[in-house]
Amino acid sequence: MNMYRVEPFKSPENRYRPKMRWWLPGAYMENDEIKREIEWLANAGYGGAEIIHFFGIPTEDVEPEHYVRYGFGSDEWNDRMKAALETAIPLGFQLDFTIGPLWPIATPAVMDREDERCVHGLHFGTKMIIGAYRGTLPESGTIDGERPRKLVAVTAARLHKGAETVGKVATLDLESAIDLMKEGLVDVMTERVAWTPPDGEEWCLFAFWSQTNGQMNNSIGAPVIDHFTKAAAEAITGFWDERLLGDPHLRMLYEKNAGCLFCDSIELNATMLGGMYGAQPLAVSIWTPELLDEFRERRGYDLTPYLPSIFIKGLYQLSVRNADDDAEFDFEDRSSNRRIRNDFYLTLTEMFRDNHVRVIREWANRHNMRLRYQTYGLPTELTNGLLEVDIPETESLGFKDSTDGYRLQSGAVHMLNRELYSIEVGAVLGLGYKQTWTGKEYGLLWQLHRGFASGVNQAVLHGMSYETTSASGHFRDLFKWPGMSLMGSMFSNEWGARQPISLHSRGITDYIARNQFVLRMGKAKVDLAIYRYHIDGIHYDIQTEPTVYEQAGYSYDYVSPSLLSLETAKAGSFDGKPVLDADGPAYKAIVIDTRVQSEGSMRFSPYMPLEMAVRLLKYAEAGLPIVLVGEGASGIVSFNGDRSLMEQADDELRQKLDRLRVMPSVRHVQNQEDVIEALHQLSVLPAGRTIAKSPLITLRRYDQGDNYYYVYNSSLEFEFSGEIIVCGKGRAYVLNAWDGTVYSLQAGSTADGEMIIPLRLAANESALVLVTPHDMSECVVKHKDTPIHNPNILQLDNWTLTVDCWTPGSVPFETKIERIRLELSEGLKDWTDIPQLVNKSGIGRYQTSFVLSESDDRISEAVLQIGQLSDTFRIQVNGTPIQAVNQIDRRVRIGKWLKTGVNLIEIEVATTLNNALRPSDPHRQPQPHGLVGPVQLVL
Known part of the structure; x- marks a missing residue:
């Protein structure tokens, strides 16, 4: 840290300060109150707010027939946003805006739930037949018979007679799967089929129906839009162009504010039968009208005959997540089934990325805004969707405050060279008006420290409700002391002025800002890249206990095929050693690790594209250390449209991995516990470590010779007092995030030139350590942190x-x-x-x-x-x-x-x-x- 950065560290600019999620009651607000609350937030040390049109709460002087005037994008709403922007911009207080009102995403441009631009579900009906069948198509028990539907496909497959049962309801012969519509055997108008199976065996006849799912955005009573088609995304941006940015002056304010468009987690349901949350799991798949065409174009084969295998009960509902499970009707070869589903999930991922995220991001960028997005919640490959996001965001709730869980996205942040990795922090059920800043029970700083240690560097607090002063009708029940809480009084938290702890918020927000200032310096340098290919909305088997790697002192990111296919993902050199992506995270080694099956305890190897094995061979030839755990890979990712082609590619993958295992920079171990010894054999050591096991988690950032370390004592019970060994040369300093001071450390050195730094951290405490070749003596304050001998x-x-x-x-x-x-x-x-x-x-x-x-x-x-x-x-x-x-x-x-x-x-x-x-x-x-x-x- 050069001396000119000390003052910005002590008094960080607003862009380094935490933001507040701000729940607003539609346009039923007063401009003076908007101004007052923004000024309060700025004075309390927040750098911005995320505006959410929660739902409209009418005031006493508005008649019901006029409620529509106060909705998202109305003249009244635009007037309130004008007041907010005109207040915020002179303060340097940045406002972010949800892309639509509340969540999941909807837009007033699409109000008919039968509109093709709404989210769809794919339903199926089935009938067992033996011999010729001429009759109506089997009906689905999950579809709404009172609403329009569209016939998507009719298929059939022979029932499998083998001893092993794979499908939960029935097991089918893979090679027998047939598309009856393609064969011209279905009358779409009469919804009848005439077909004779080629043998006298029992066959399963399937009819697949698409229907908009009826999921509504309660904020404005509009249906949720399809997240996979450009037409739906353009309906959103078109509404912004017409209604929210239609006034040139207001458009100028939005663009001058230069905030973000924000999208929350993807809370889509394939079916609303039974409700939104906790509904009985049903075998209905998420769908979009263009999927079969896009699948054929992207994957190179037709999904239609294999549609029965995509229906995992509950997977496409918010109540259940288990992409590793078997389908209701599955084929006899489990390996093929999972690869077919991989292809389906990857197609969903790419359509979401290309047709939804990219369209919104490009529109936002044209208006001097960035896109911040929580791209999880669907069975997709998480990092792939992040390729089109300006600011990836995680959350403490969905990822259960897990440092391991936050790393599911940190690899994308670092390899894509994103400046910010954001976190929605503080949502805890049961802690409304009870969550503390510093406590051990989901204290906000406990949550944030875990995020910071995993690469997060922007906090968005959940949250604060607008201080409405009047209401009418049934909304009166919401108005209890100390005020309207739009997220409910049991869901944390209200961080605004209505709690006594708000009077001390400035000291906390300053502390957060100083940490975020340092955590954005230079670039993250990460010890390990752990290969991961997995499909999950949020991986619910995430643990909060320290991982094997954390216990050994290693920092790590999860990386996927989409990240390792980037132009920057090549072997280079940093600190005089071979690394991956030298100008980025500079990973010292790649670990091809096993992972735990969702909702299970068994570990298994990931899937791997054949091109990934080719790339690994090139890395090893360049001397990059690689550790293979177990098999290294379960097989290639794709079904390739044919089991024999898939098995042929699997053989080729195994051959390449066999070649990899015997290369000098590669180690092969049988289980995760042996990885640490293999890394030591390869001379791959953590950038920050202790001599013995400790609860410390260390994050390193590097900026032109300066090494910054965020060191966190993850124990909630025990103090750490000892020495930490870190990379870097020069002098060592502590940057005190509580008061902005800098003081020197009496550091030693190892034979390899590393720094040995004495450190004492209380339980749940963190420290910012700087190792720099610059002399900071002019900035240093005298500090003595040694124990007092024989104290009184x-x-x-x-x-x-x-x-x-x-x-x-x-x-x-x-x-x-x-x-x-x-x-x-x-x-x-x-x-x-x-x-x-x-x-x-x-x-x-x-x-x-x-x-x-x-x-x-x-x-x-x-x-x-x-x-x-x-x-x-x-x-x-x-x-x-x-x-x-x-x-x-x-x-x-x-x-x-x-x-x-x-x-x-x-x-x-x-x-x-x-x-x-x-x-x-x-x-x-x-x-x-x-x-x-x-x-x-x-x-």
């Missing part, structure tokens, strides 16, 4: 507590302050153990005094050790506020503000609103509040 410990027990309790006012949006003053003669206690504070939330100010004599010669080294508290705190020593204290470690050096004689300390603690809501919500459980301690002065 003064226990601070006598406290006065003054609590500003937040209580309901006369209307749902009014909060009143009730002040309670207590003498804590029995010591510090949780508020739930103090009768006067059992159901209270707010700001607690704890005051105590103590005397230091002139004989206390180590006053200048004094440390205040603050024990347990919830949630955030501030300190004053003798009337002087101490700025930006570490909210995780809670050990504060206060010696410079102490004096001989009487000293006064005040600790201000902010709580959530949870306990104050308990009287009106008996289902709420009490939450620890206040300062519990112990509080000690260490001299």
